[in-house]
Amino acid sequence: MAAKTAIRSESGKVRRVIVVGGGLGGLMTAIKLCEAGVPVDLFSLVPVKRSHSVCAQGGINASVNTKGEGDSPRIHLEETAYGGDFLANQPPIKGMTDAAPGIVYMLDRMGVPFNRTPEGLLDFRRFGGTLFHRTAFAGATTGQQLLYALDEQVRRYETVEVEDENGMAIPGEKMVRKFEFWDMLSLVQDGQGVCRGIVAQDLKSMQIEAFPGDAVCLATGGPGIIFGKSTNSVINTGTAASAAYQQGACYANGEFIQVHPTAIPAADKLRLISESARGEGGRVWVPKNPKESRRGREVPESERDYFLERRYPGYGNLVPRDIASRELFVTCFHEGRGVYNTRTAKNESEVYLDLTHIPKPTLKRKLAGILEIYEKFVGEDPYDNPMRVFPAVHYSMGGLWVDFERSADGGLVHGSPRNQATNIPGLYAAGEVEYQYHGANRLGANSLLSCIWGGMAAGPAIASYRNNMGSSAYDAGSNLFDGAKKREQAKYEAILKMDGPENPFQLHAELGQMMLIDVTIERHNDRLDQVLAKIEEIDARSRKVSVLDTSSRMNQSAQFVRHLQNMIVLARVIAQGARNRDESRGAHFKPAFKERDDANWQRSTLAMHREGTNGHGQVNYVRELAYNLNGTQVNVSDAVDVGLVKPRPRKYETAGAASATAADDKAKASPSTTSV
Amino acid sequence: MSQAKNVKLKIKRQESAEGPARYDHFEVQWLPQMNVISALMEVRKNPVTSDTKEKVAPVNWESNCLEEVCGACTMLINGRVRQACTALIDQVAPGGEEITLEPMSKFPLVRDLVVDRSRMFNDLKTVKAWVQLDGTHELGAGPRQSPENQEEAYPLARCMTCGSCLEACPQVNDSSNFIGPSAISQVRLFNLHPSGKMHAKERLEAIMGEDGVAGCGKAQNCVEVCPKDIPLVDSITQVSRQATKHMLFGWLFS
Known part of the structure; x- marks a missing residue:
């Protein structure tokens, strides 16, 4: 029994798709669905404008190459795969890095106040794991500005009417309906295991309701709150991902948790001081004398150990986060050389992050947002004295397993219903909640990109799935939803x-x-x-x-x-x-x-949930997965697709090591060009 | 100096707007770098009042990012509207004074310290606070903009829709429908953008009249309380000028 039309079910209801989560991933998915003519119900724990994406500071990567450095999406792909220690499938990375310049242009058109060059072009700065200026930024509150831009576009769709197949507005039906302050409790699955909607709870009235959706996309972010205090917002408990996992969704690479090297400790959370501080020239150091009692700024240059620059001359303070965090940990814990506190007479678990050599107007223009956080929460002046920082749990590379369809050239088949699909038919995922893009370690400023790109891939994939589905969730029968509720x-x-x-x-x-x-x-x-x-x-x-x-x-x-x-x-x-x-x-x-x-x-790592005999969950690790998408059986394994960049040992001691192959290819392609 | 200090809280409790209000008193142990949010977090680990030793329901409050970029945890702290995350205990109560927490008063109460700010998001619809895009497909680079334009827009774009300016504004009250400073400032922001300004007229028409720019009483409380130092009074003046110009001469260009 097929649905009556693309817009209405047999019973005449407007057929919607459910997006759970209103950060960058969820909002971009919603926008892409609306553009494909698919109405959306958008659920969020908080008003979407307050989603965790606001916390992203430093910027978004795109190889626009406006600095004459010879950067390209090909190099961005290689550095992302290399930075992730070759654990990420490469076709989706290629899809993302190829799309990145267009994404930044789109955000600019939406009105994101990106910093500008004197010529009026977008400005770019450096970030970890690369030597190129590839990161577009809006001060040091880029995530907030990107979220607001997408939030504004979705708000516009809240005022746009749903049109029927003849282009007539359907009274009272808007393209986006928001359900803010709602908590997703579980998926609704039919007898074949197909996802037909969700059950959610209104957090003001505590009413529980079941909602049909022709497909569901989870864009619910990471699970950082599992680690107690982290750089994450308080809603990042991973509750929706966990619910989906317990209902049969595969969870992949869960063990890969990013610890960010530079955060400031406090009682309620560990506040991030963005990698952009180092991208703009910030230097990490500890005094050579472990019992140094002078203030940071009074310690002469010759008595400072810039340990990242010393150990990694190639990338210096901009080594990837996993490496920087380990070095900070070794310096403070194993070597006991953290900044000495004269009051407690011990070496604290802190190192200096120093910006004091950079002119104040430059800092104000490019980094005010994070320096304001340091001033407000620590009560010290980071323009005057080096900041004191320590690593904090920041991001989950792992998450719900999602699929992709590989094209002949090793990239993505755009619009394939397999892209961003979980192993539960009808359930999709985008953003930090899924595991696709970052492998064993994410590069800085790739998360805003992967969230938005994930939504750009998920929207068309869902629209395609919905066009070919047998019967609409709205015709699945009320018993299914009543039972779930x-x-x-x-x-x-x-x-x-x-x-x-x-x-x-x-x-x-x-x-x-x-x-x-x-x-x-x-x-x-x-x-x-x-x-x-x-x-x-x-x-x-x-x-x-x-x-x-x-x-x-x-x-x-x-x-x-x-x-x-x-x-x-x-x-x-x-x-x-x-x-x-x-x-x-x-x-x-x-x-x-x-x-x-x-x-x-x-x-x-592919984890499946199993109920143990004692009522506790157990983790069942599998090497293969199979799922059925609108009648087509899909079989996948845990092998990583490394067809584009061959794995090699990861070294950041030498400059250019992360982009060596792309540089080689370029030299081969144009042998007559002399490089300078 | 090193002896255990306590943090004292007095919190307004109310099950619903209709229900009776009361104040509960709590005491929790002081922690380094503590803010009002961490004090509330300590309370819920052992929600017992300090005076009557009564076990009560944990306090409900709204918060998310805890670094003053999301706007969620706005409340009245010792009678002043601000975010609870940046309210450091050592600054709010340097001598261990009792800290009073109350919900904002200009929005419908949900429970305890939580209010319903949905009107602010609806106001953003009213003023069409967006750039009208042809689509998210690739259309090449955006319009060039001078660094000066970016430097004027960026501070305006940092508005978190927290509601502090509405709370402090005397013109926002039960007997007025004044839209308030934050939405007006968004009109200025989008009318600045090279493509946003193509729809400036619609935004101006949305804020003309008593409920719009004319509703401002020039008390200037909004700039005093804005946590992001947004030049709200400048915004109202500028948008007011744009609106007047449009009202007087708009017909010439239509």
């Missing part, structure tokens, strides 16, 4: 009755502390075994929490109990994945297995 209502009722001895917020602090210490920069198998045992203990205790609040109106405690349960499930995926992978690659570093092991581990 009742199931979630029962679960919520059970949470409201929880009256045990444990405090859920306290329990979360315990989980976070443990994950932060043992599952981040350095990983040891004996410690990971203890973590896994402790996760089981925390899981058991999470069933004995008190809900603390039984109100039937906005009830943040009850909501948090659910998020905590979902965080524990993903914590297990992350820790178990780390335990299994006996090698070092990108952000995953084991001192007992220092080398990358391509023979055994050049492959994606």
Whole structure:
């Protein structure tokens, strides 16, 4: 039974697609769907303008090559694959880096106030893992500015009417309907496992409803809050991804968690000081004398150890984040050379990030946003004295597994319904919630790009899936949705009755502390075994929490109990994945297995959920996946597609090492050109 | 100096706009770099009042980024509207004074410190705060812009829709429909953009009259409280001038 038309179901309802998450990935998906004529229901935990994308600071990568450096999307592809230690499939990276210049132009057309050159062109700056000026930026609040631009475009679609097949407006139906302050609880799946919609809860009234959608796209961001304090926003618990995983979606490369080298510690969160500080010339150092008691600015040049520049002369302070974070960790923990605090008479876990040699007007124009954060939260003047920083959990390279269709030239087949598709038919994912673009380590300023590109790929893929689907979700029958709603209502009722001895917020602090210490920069198998045992203990205790609040109106405690349960499930995926992978690659570093092991581990970690006999989840690792897309069987394996850039050892000691092949190719293509 | 200090909070509690209000008192341990948000986070780990030792429901509040770029955690702290994340305990209560937290008063209450600011997002629709794009497909580079234009636009573009300016504005009250400074400033922003200004007329028409620019009483409270130092008064003056010009001479060009 096919739907009546592309717009209406058999029963006459307007056929919508559900997007969960209103950051860059979700908004871009929504815009692309609207442009394809597909109406959208957009769900978000917060008003979409307050999504976590606002926290991105430094910029967005695109090889526009306006600085005469010979940059190109080909080099961007190579440096991204190399920076990710060859764990990412390369066709999607190619799709992204090829599209990047067009994406930045599009954002400029939308009105993003990017910094300008004197000639009125977009300005670009340097970022980690590259020698090229490739990063477009709007001060140091680029993520906020990009989010606002997409938010504005989606708001316009909230005022645009849905048209029927004859071009007539359908009264009362707008292209985008927003559901802000709604929490996704679960997917609605039919008897064949096809995703037909979601169940969600209104966080003001606590009402639970089921919503049909011809397809669902999750763009719900990363799970950083599992680590307690991080650079992430408080909503980044990974709850929706965890729910989808527990319903059969594959979670890939969960163990790859990016720790950003430069953040400022505090009681509630670890605030990021963007890599753009180093992109604009900021230098990282510690005093050569570990008991140095003078203020940073008073320590003479000759008595400073610029340890990143010393160890990595090729890329210096702009080595990729995994390497910089490890070096900071070694300097502070293993060598005990963190900045000395005369008050406590000990070496703190802090190094200097120094901008004081750069003229103040330049800093104001390019970095004011982050320097303002430092001033407001630390109460010190970063123009006058070097900032004190330390690494913090920042980004998840891993996430929901998503597919792609490879084209003959090793790139992407644009518009293929396989792009951004999870292994649950009808469920798509875009943005940090999925694992596709960054491999074992993400390069700075590639996340804004991958979120927007993910949405650009997901929108057309979903439209194509929807055009070819057998029957609309709106004709799936009310029993399916009533059943799903009742199931979630029962679960919520059970949470409201929880009256045990444990405090859920306290329990979360315990989980976070443990994950932060043992599952981040350095990983040891004996410690990971203890973590896994402790996760089981925390899981058991999470069933004995008190809900603390039984109100039937906005009830943040009850909501948090659910998020905590979902965080524990993903914590297990992350820790178990780390335990299994006996090698070092990108952000995953084991001192007992220092080398990358391509023979055994050049492959994606594919985790599937299984209910254990004790009611706890178990992680089942698979080497192959199969799913059915509108009647076509798709079979994939965990092998990484490295057809475009052949894996080689990753070294940042020598300048140009990350872009060596592209440079070679270029030299071969034009042998007569002499390089200068 | 090193002895354990406590942070004292007095928080307005209300189940709903209709329900009765009360104040709960809490005390939590002081932590380095502590802000109002971390104090609230400590309270929910053990939600017991400090005076009556009563177990109460944890306080509901809105927050997200915790670095003053999302605008979510806006509330009244000791009677002054601001973000709770940048309200450092050592600055708000240097001598260990009790800190009073209340929800903003110009928006409908949801619960405790949470209010409903959806009117602000609707106002952005009213003023058409967007550049009308032909599409997101590749259309080449955007219009060239001088660095000066960018430097005028960027501060305006940092508005987080936090509501501080509406809270502080005497003209925003139960008996007025004044749209408030933030939406007017967005009119200025989009009328500055080379393609945005092609639809300047529609935006100006949306803010003419009593509920628009004419509603401003020039109290200038908005610039005082704006956490991002957005030149809101300048924006109102400029947009007001644009609107007057359009009203007087617009017909000449139509």
